[in-house]
Amino acid sequence: MPGDAPSSVRLRRLRRTPLLRDITAETRLSARELILPIFVRPGRGAPEKIPSLPGVERRSVDDAVRLAVAAADGGVGAVLFFGLARRKDPEGSEAAADDGPVARAVRGTKSARPDAIVATDVCLCAYTSHGHCGLLRDGQVDNDATLPLLARMAVTHARAGADLVAPSAMMDHQVAAIRSGLDREGFPNTAILAYAAKYASAFYGPFRDAADSAPAVGDRRGYQIDPRNARDALREIALDIEEGADIAMVKPALPYLDVLARARARFDVPLAAYQVSGEYAMIKAAAAQGWVDEPAIVRESLGAIRRAGADLIVTYYAREFASWERGAA
Secondary structure (H helix, E strand, O other): OOOOOOOOOOHHHHHOOHHHHHHOOOOOOOHHHEEEEEEEOOOOOOOEEOOOOOOOEEEOHHHHHHHHHHHHHOOOOEEEEEEOOOOOEOOOHHHHOOOOHHHHHHHHHHHHOOOOOEEEEEOOOOOEOOOOOOOEEOOEEOHHHHHHHHHHHHHHHHHHOOOEEEEOOOOOOHHHHHHHHHHHOOOOOOEEEEEEEEEOOHHHHHHHHHHOOOOOOOOOOOOOEOOOOOHHHHHHHHHHHHHOOOEEEEEOOHHHHHHHHHHHHHOOOOEEEEEOHHHHHHHHHHHHOOOOOHHHHHHHHHHHHHHHOOOEEEEOOHHHHHHHHHHHO
């Protein structure tokens, strides 16, 4: 027999049948670990298709609430609302509006399904006319001037009923500012899901189409993490946890599984990862050509993210995965 392994060792024994493979699987994945992103726009009318994100739409508040409730009914763990502004200006004035699309969608979802877990994105990029995640001063993002507005935005969402607020602006000390604002305004139980390790990635293109949030000038490399760096990301995660983050997120997911695995080995807090728009769009495009088995490749890619250490995964595939899961039951 080749090699030094004793003849009694046969690793194939536990791979022979689906049941054996299932009961001995190291990594478990269910719809409960998934978070569905939902784009909420002002106004009424039918959902608006997003060509670069097949199957994803910009929805009115009422439609967004219906989708959120349907996702919860279907077994998806949580939803994450992203807002679009009615009017943009340099200060992102609408970001903290009590009557904005996100706050209204949160209230509607919690009214219709009080036990649904609702998260909200906290960032200025969809609300500023320049498209940056913070306020601009002399052509540069003013980190410290941005923090109070992010805190007000988070408080608005908490007041509407959000379970989690998810700051994604990558401003230094944004978690501390938001935690302080939430506690001061009487929301000590609102959790923070921090986009702690958010990279300056080329995988965000379809999202920027969906949220109309591409920078009008410059780019975001000055405040998002350089894709060449991993230690930098671990420092960001450590700082966010120190400032009060309850969950830390790595974004994007698949290109940064090494960062996710290193974070899992170092930190004990729950970790999330975002299977971003570019990852989703590539799978959709290949599936549309018949080049890949869509359910199989989605299960494999989401499983890889879980295996690397994510407790939660933000993915546009959340509802489809839940449907496939129900079909297999």
